[in-house]
Amino acid sequence: MTEPVEGPLTGPRIILFTGKGGVGKSTLASGTAAYSAAAGRRTLVLSTDAAHSLADAFGVEVGAEPTQVADNLFVQQVDAQLRFEQSWAEVQSYLLSVLDIAGVDPVAAEELTVLPGAEEIFALLELREHALSGGWDMLIVDCAPTAETLRLLAMPEAMGWYMQRVFGLQRRVVKVLKPVLTRASGMPMPGDSVFDAIERLHAELDQVREMLSGPRASVRLVLTPERVVLAEARRSFTTLSLFGYPVDGVVANRVFPVEEGDDWRAGWVKAQQEVLADVEASFAGLSVWRSVYRPCEPVGAEALGNLAAEVYAGTDPLADPSVTRPLRVTRTRNGAVLRLALPYATLDDVDLARNGDELVVTVGSYRRLLALPASLSRHQVTAARVDNGELQVRFEERT
Ligand SMILES: Nc1ncnc2c1ncn2[C@@H]1O[C@H](COP(=O)(O)OP(=O)(O)OP(=O)(O)O)[C@@H](O)[C@H]1O
Numbered sequence: 490m491t492e493p494v495e496g497p498l499t500g501p502r503i504i505l506f507t508g509k510g511g512v513g514k515s516t517l518a519s520g521t522a523a524y525s526a527a528a529g530r531r532t533l534v535l536s537t538d539a540a541h542s543l544a545d546a547f548g549v550e551v552g553a554e555p556t557q558v559a560d561n562l563f564v565q566q567v568d569a570q571l572r573f574e575q576s577w578a579e580v581q582s583y584l585l586s587v588l589d590i591a592g593v594d595p596v597a598a599e600e601l602t603v604l605p606g607a608e609e610i611f612a613l614l615e616l617r618e619h620a621l622s623g624g625w626d627m628l629i630v631d632c633a634p635t636a637e638t639l640r641l642l643a644m645p646e647a648m649g650w651y652m653q654r655v656f657g658l659q660r661r662v663v664k665v666l667k668p669v670l671t672r673a674s675g676m677p678m679p680g681d682s683v684f685d686a687i688e689r690l691h692a693e694l695d696q697v698r699e700m701l702s703g704p705r706a707s708v709r710l711v712l713t714p715e716r717v718v719l720a721e722a723r724r725s726f727t728t729l730s731l732f733g734y735p736v737d738g739v740v741a742n743r744v745f746p747v748e749e750g751d752d753w754r755a756g757w758v759k760a761q762q763e764v765l766a767d768v769e770a771s772f773a774g775l776s777v778w779r780s781v782y783r784p785c786e787p788v789g790a791e792a793l794g795n796l797a798a799e800v801y802a803g804t805d806p807l808a809d810p811s812v813t814r815p816l817r818v819t820r821t822r823n824g825a826v827l828r829l830a831l832p833y834a835t836l837d838d839v840d841l842a843r844n845g846d847e848l849v850v851t852v853g854s855y856r857r858l859l860a861l862p863a864s865l866s867r868h869q870v871t872a873a874r875v876d877n878g879e880l881q882v883r884f885e886e887r888t
Pocket residue numbers: 508509510511512513514515516517538542634742743744780781782783784785786787788
């Protein structure tokens with residue numbers, strides 16, 4: 490008998506929805522979940538957000554455990570605070586006691602032991618548990634607005650660093666000094682349970698990152714056709730790529746139908762169409778879906794499922810993300826290499842221009858605007874080449 494293979498390859502499909510505040514993340518996440526459930530997949534949609542937006546979208550009460558709202562469809566509002574208290578509070582209070590004896594100012598100590606973004610981290614741990622449970626075909630996450638989500642997604646790495654610095658050191662010191670310390674200074678020794686909790690957390694967060702950058706997970710950006718919203722979505726795209734989280738598509742929501750109307754309406758339609766053309770240019774190679782502005786709020790599994798069916802018409806929105814990613818950013822010792830799929834192009838065809846924190850790539854009549862992640866905005870382009878249908882741009886720190 491062979492053991493079943495565990496790991497991201499065999500886990501459920503995971504789709505994260507993110508975007509600027511109020512653009513329709515909860516609506517599209519819920520709609521996609523309703524669509525997935527209607528297609529016969531056992532689906533859970535969960536929110537990392539403290540506001541009860543999923544409950545509002547489905548028009549039902551939703552608890553901290555998966556609540557069934559339709560055939561195959563479950564909704565959960567993660568109680569991150571509760572999880573936090575269960576797993577981190579013990580560690581924090583231990584660290585505080587140590588820092589107190591070491592004479593660290595209590596305010597500074599509090600600052601040192603607090604985990605940035607802890608609530609969101611614990612919501613991701615909930616996602617991990619569901620992914621490993623084997624009980625779901627599809628997990629959909631309604632994330633907090635862009636900034637928080639990026640921070641949270643980058644967190645597993647930051648956490649690794651934090652763990653190594655704080656606890657690696659701590660553990661070595663404790664090992665060496667343990668006999669002396671307990672007798673001489675009354676320094677409280679961490680029980681095995683504290684170390685176990687830390688190590689477990691570290692390992693679990695590693696798995697979360699692996700899962701979210703694995704072959705069955707992707708991020709979908711929601712935006713409305715407005716310049717500022719698009720600018721933020723472009724930044725998210727490059728930042729997510731930098732961290733290795735694949736973006737598989739963009740949903741432009743609240744698009745006005747192009748119909749007869751008064752001047753006010755015609756003005757908005759025209760402005761939106763211009764931004765939508767830029768959306769296509771910014772995310773070429775990805776699916777770009779459009780969702781019309783409905784005359785009323787889509788509430789309930791049926792209305793949400795209908796919205797998604799209309800948005801995704803003619804495509805397969807539940808398929809695994811394609812392995813060829815249009816944009817990849819890999820870090821190097823003193824900068825990064827940005828790789829952009831440009832099938833059929835040669836370097837002679839490509840024109841590169843730097844415009845503040847944007848890189849403008851022009852190939853013939855095709856123009857691509859890439860917002861550079863903040864970590865690269867102080868770097869300069871030192872080399873560019875086209876290799877095998879891929880543009881590679883090297884960034885190095887200014888010396
Ligand atoms: N295409 C649409 N047509 C009509 N109403 C919409 C549409 N998309 C979203 N809405 C409504 O707009 C409001 C905001 O949408 P939603 O809650 O999905 O945004 P969000 O991005 O999740 O917001 P937040 O950042 O606050 O979490 C909701 O009342 C929702 O019903």
